[in-house]
Structure formats: C-alpha cells, structure tokens
Amino acid sequence: MRKPPALLVVFGVSAALLAVLPIGYLVLRLFEGFDKALAELLRLRTLELLGNTILLVTAVSISALVLGFAQAWLTTRSNVKFAAVFAVLAALPLAIPSYVMALGYISIFPNFSGFFASWLVLTLATSPYVFLGVTAALVRIDTASEEVARTLGLGRFQVLRRITWPQVRPAATAAVLLVALYVLSEFGAIALLRYDTFTRAIYNAYRGSFDRTSAAALALVLLAITLIVIWFERRYRGGYLANTKALSKRVRVDLGSWSWAAMAGLTLVALVSVGVPIFSLLVWSLQGSASLDLAMLLDALWGSVRLALISGLVIGVFATAVALWAVRYRTKLGVLVETVSWATHALPAVVVGLALVFFGANITPWIYQTTWMLVIAYMILFLPNALAAISTPIAQVPKDLEDVSQSLGVPANRTLFKVVLPIAFPGIIAGVGLVALTVLKELPATLLLRPTETNTLATRLWGATEDLAYSQAAPYALLLVIIAGLPALALNSQARKALSEVRG
C-alpha cells in the first residue's frame, strides 16, 4: 500500500474533523438529558416516523434510479430524436430547489400533499443526480461487448441487465446514495407537502419546543440510518472501471416504433419536473414584477453568487484531496475519512447549523457570523456531493501513467499535480459546479450562520414566503433557478462530452 502525500492527509483529516463536529455536538446534547432522549425514542410515534422515512427513502431511491437511468440511456444510447434537448431537460430540475418545486405544485393544486406528493416532487428533484452520473458512465463504456452479446442471442433487456448495468453500477449506486441521503435530510418540501419524516420531527423538536435533547436523539437515529444506507451502497457499488481504452464509435440502439413512446415519456417527465414549476414561477413573477425592488434583487444575487463561488472552490479543493486519498491510495484512514464525510450528509441542515452556532459563538467568535462559518457549514453538508462527482474521474486516470511518471523519478506529489489532476480536471470542475449549485439552493444553515444583514436569493425567497407574498417571492425563485441552471447545464454537457468527441 502506497503512502499518500502529506498534503492530502492534512486536507483530508481536517475535512473529516469538521464533519465530526456536528456528531460531537449531538452527543453533548444527548447526555444533557439522556432519560428524556430515551423516552422520546421509545414513543410509538418514533416507530411511525421510522416507517414513513424508510418508505419515502426507498420509494424515491428506486423511482429516481429508474427515471434517471431511463433518461440517460435514451439520450445517450438510443436513436431518440432531440436527445440533446431531452438531456438538458433531464438535468434542469437540479437547478430547482425542492421547496420551490413543491410551492409551484401547491400554488396550482392546493390539495397536493402527503406521501404521493412528496414522493413525486422528490423523485423529480433528485433523478438528475442519477441521470448525470449514469450518463457520464454510459458514454464511457465499451459498446463492443454489447454487440457481441447481441450476436450471441441475448435480448435487449438481457444486454442491459447483464452487460450494460454492471458497467454503470458504481456511478448509479453512488448517485442513488446521494438521492437517499437527500431525502433523509429534506425538510422544506416535506413540510410544505405535509408528510412526516425524521427530519421534520427534528425541526419540530427545535422549533416547537426548543427541545434540543429530543432533537439530538432523533438526529442520532437518523445518523444510524445513514450509516446503514452507506453500508448498503458500499456493498453493492462494485469496482470502479478504469477507463483504459480509447473511446470507440458507439452504436445507437434503434428504437423503431418505440421511438414515439420514448419521446412522449421524456416530454411528460420534462413537463412535470420543469414545466409545472417554471410555469407557476412565471405566472407569480408577472404578478409581482411591479413591486419588485431591483437593488434588493441584485444585492441578493451577488450574495448568492459570491457564496456559491467561494464555497465551490474551497470544497472542490478539499474533495479532490479526500478523493485522491480514498480512491488512489486506498489506505484504511483514507477510506475512513471518506466515510465520515458521507455520514453527516443526511443530518438536517438545522442540526449542522446549530452545532456551528454553538461552536462558533463560544469557541471561535472571530469567525462566527462571517462568510467563513458558512463555508465550513457548506463543507460539512456538501462535501459528499463533490466527492460523488470527483471520485469517478480521479479513479478513471490510468494507474500506469502514474507508475511511469514515478519510475522516471518524479516524486509522488509532483506526479499528482502533473499527471493525475490535469487528466481529472474537467471532472473536478464539474464537482465544483455541483457544489456551487447546491449552495445556491441551501436555506436553513444559511439563515442560521450568514453574516447579519447578508442576503441571498434563497433567504429573500424565504422572507417573502413567510409574508405570504408569493408574487414577491417568485422573481427571486426564478432568478435562483436561472443562476443554478448554469452549472446544471455545464454538468450536463460535461457528462455528455465524450459523446460529442466520438461523434465528431
């Protein structure tokens, strides 16, 4: 086993230490009132919440996987018309915060609520993760073996299941992990759609009763669920496939008479995932445009963009270090660091936010309520998003190249900078884009930790909806979707890049 460069260890360990902070905070709160916490957990209600949460996480994970995979396969491997347009439409929901999507639906269908509503909105909001991950994997796999399998008499679905699926499985399961943890920690949409999960109960414990002990107990259960989910993902992920051969010209499957059905399906999904929310935002924006304060809008826009860029870059650097360590060196500590940063990903943002309020105000007051505190919060919350995007391209850099470089006497550190990072660079930038986009949409931690009187599009949007002024909230939401749409589009074209390279 090779020894990782010291630089990676420093970045990786500090990222992991930050990720552990909220867990430490929760344990601290738990021991303030252990009996009470135990009583909270032993309620029948806890079981009900557990059932609700598992049901929603499982349902959304499965449907997002099926939907995202279907979109990816149709737009990269079939001859469906307007594939590039449908690919953009499949990636775009990533730019729409799930609470905005929920609001969009509620404003058109006031009765929209409960399990089905939550399942639908979260499936639409999270399937782009699967779509992007699977697209990137699909355009890189070797189609020759599929052709061989076909000539040996396997049916289309057999080929899909036995040849294609194993090759995209690592990317798909990593994306589904993101989806599952997203659902576990989601609050905004679920509260609007009135479905009860653990995360909603945690928020209610804080907000209704200022009961930090019960909230901590529930959050630790959530953490345990997260670890189980991660364990499942590790078990079923399979190995990364190093991309050793040059890309060959791919064969597109002729859908024949199914082509129209595929187009109808893709159009329908685009209508419900992008069409409905955007339509509702446009209608409300038109009503609210008269009373819009442009200076306020620009101020919020700048606040959002600035935070997203800073956080994207900082988190990108840390994620690259952790990914390099965990993927290319595979030491036990490296894998542990990676696991720890995933573990806190499903904690509700309010828990991470309050943990940092506690540490920030009392231990590091000099950065409390500054931008850096927010960047730390985003790092704890979103490092896994960056890891998911960055690990694959880093794993795909052929190991031989590194060996050659080192055999020529180049030290390990320089080899990383001269060989591995340049090759993986586009993937790293994609990770930065994904983090920036996620930061743009984040609300609860931003509200708790932002510098006083700093506003973002998301906090303005929150303020307006608190006032019931949907028409004033809508322009902020629309601008948020447009800005977040830029990285979403970039991610899509990054995922499909290999496709155009080969075709040209």
Place this chain on the structure above:
Amino acid sequence: MFKKPLALVLAAVAAVSVSGCTAEAALPDKSSITVYAGRSEALIQPMVDQFTLDTGIEVEVRYAGSAELAAQLLEEGQNSPADVFFAQDAGALGAVAKAALLTKLPDEILGLVSPQYSAADGSWVGVSGRVRVFVYNPDTVASVPSSVFDLAEPEWQGRIAIAPTNASFQAFVTAMRVLHGEDKTLEWLRAMKTNAVIYEKNSAILEAVESKIVDAGLINHYYWFAMGREIGFENLTSRLGQFEARDVGNLINAAGVGIVSDSNAARSFVEYLLSQTGQQYFVDQTSEYPLISGIEAGVDLTPLSQIPAPDIDLSDLDSLEETLNLIREAGLI
C-alpha cells in the same frame, strides 16, 4: 400617565447618557446594536430605519423565524452578539428567558403595558396583540360554534384545520390546559386527531379555507387582514368569527421583546417599539392590537376590550413542555 411622547422619552435617554450621573450610568453606551428579529423584514425594517434616523443609533437586524432565533440564542449562550430579541410569540421569549439569557427590563418600560401581556419576572414585554380566531367559509359553515370544544363533535370530521406545530396554537392549548385541566384538553386533542386536517402554519390554513379545501380553521386574526391587503378584502371568501363568552378559543396573544445585552441603546429600541409612533405603526401595517393605552385599534377590528377572551395572563402560559406532551400523546405531532 404613560402617554409620553416619543421625543420626551428619547430626550430623557439622551440626557441620562450624556450626564452619566444617575444609576443608569452603569449601562454601557453603544452607538450600534444587533437585533434578532423573528418578524418579517418587510414589516420591521421601515420602523428600524426610522429609529436610526431619529436616534442616530445604528441597528443591525438578523431576520429569521422566532423559534430558530431562540434556538440560536440558546446555543450562543452568554456569547451571543445579540442585544435585543424581538419575537413573534411569548413561547420563544419564554424559552430564552428560562435559560437566564434575558435581563430584567426597567419598570418604566414594563409599566407601559398591562402586566397581562408581559413576563411575570419582567424579562420580556408584549409589543403587539393578536387574537385567536375561527376562520370559516360562510357558504359551508352556517354559524360559528359557541365554543372551541364544539369542534370535537363528529360533524366537524375532516372540516377543521389546525397547525399543531405552530407556536400560537400551542399557546392556546396551554391556556386550555391551565383553564380546563389536562384530561379535558387531551380529550379535545384526541378528537382533533380524528377531526382536524393538519397544516404547518396559520397562513396555510387560511389558504386552505380560501381555496375551499377545508371549511374552517383556527388561526391568528392578522393573517386574514394580511391576505385581505394582498388580494383585496372584497376577494376574500372566508370570514372571521369568535367563540362565545370567555371561550379559551378566543385567547389573546402577543408578540414581544426582551433585552439580551443591556445598554441605553437597547432600551431606547424597546421604548421605541412601545412609543406612540411604534404602536401606531403596528396598527396601520399589520392590523395588530396596540398594547399601550391611548392608541385606537384599526377601524375594522373589534376593540381588544370587547373580545370575549379567556381570563388568563400570558406569563401563565409558560408550561409549554406539558402542552407538548399532551399534543404528542394525542398523536398530533
């Protein structure tokens, strides 16, 4: 005797800070303060700007939900950057006061407001009043029930909306517990588990009544006025009603303010909220009830003295824990 014009109050504060020879001299002088505000920015900011203009005291305001800010103050403890906590409800103030994070307000400030609307220990003072109301669709609800307890009848199944996680609903349940006992309250809550449609907040209930998803709901009065101002009163389907004589469903509640870190500047801010100007602002902008004497409530409002409210002080409503246990036991949260 409490009708001090604002200028006088401010002059007095200024005099105290300049002369620096009274008991108040021990207070630190600050040229800027930080306010944690659980009320909306659109509502509060114009008033804050006016305060800065009048006094020269800079105010940084941190806007978030009252409960989130209370949680934040509890985590920050003694090291909070906040000077003043301005909250939407007594529950959030009570939680912060319980952790001994609010200083006792001076008697001049406490004296402005009836003790009914302030903390018994003087840690916070009510700033504006709101009334629990029965909002209903007159097409489907023939007459307002005589008591909130009538909503437990089977005829209300699936027709009445409540928000059990909302602070003002919880304050109302606490009042019910205090006035009618645990057993009767639990019975009512259990009936609500069967009858009620659950929402996250008051505004969502009002929208549900307006869009005819439910027939009626329990909310605070000013949400209805806010919606009326946004879409026009003539376009509202719903009407407001009160239960009969002294019913607990007519509870009067208050938004309030407490001082986290005492200074002359923090005190002048609180005094400003309770000045004629400040109180008139709430009446005009939010249709809330003024809590100092000498200001008339908005024209469309039943005067506070004529609301058939239950006989209870807000500081008697600090047993939130027991209330939450009951709401939990009934399975509503």
